[in-house]
Amino acid sequence: MASRVSLKAGKGKVVRKSAAADEEEGSVAAAGKFVKEWSTWAMKKAKVVTHYGFIPLVIIIGMNSDPKPSLSQLLSPV
Incomplete structure (x- = not known):
């Protein structure tokens, strides 16, 4: 006997979106990614x-x- 996972809605209002809104959000999410x-x-x-x-x-x-140093003068620490 397998246990069943139930998904409970969170507290607050449930907002349903249209298919166009889902598609628009998908393109925005893809662009952001x-x-x-x-x-x-x-x-x-x-x-x-x-x-x-x-x-x-x-x-x-x-x-x-301006005072054109040699490469050795540039690389020496002194």
């Missing part, structure tokens, strides 16, 4: 680019500064 996935993908790529591009960017900016 797409934006969330795209932004997550973009942030991961931006993190990698920032991680590997920061030090070369600093070196390039240092090489193009």
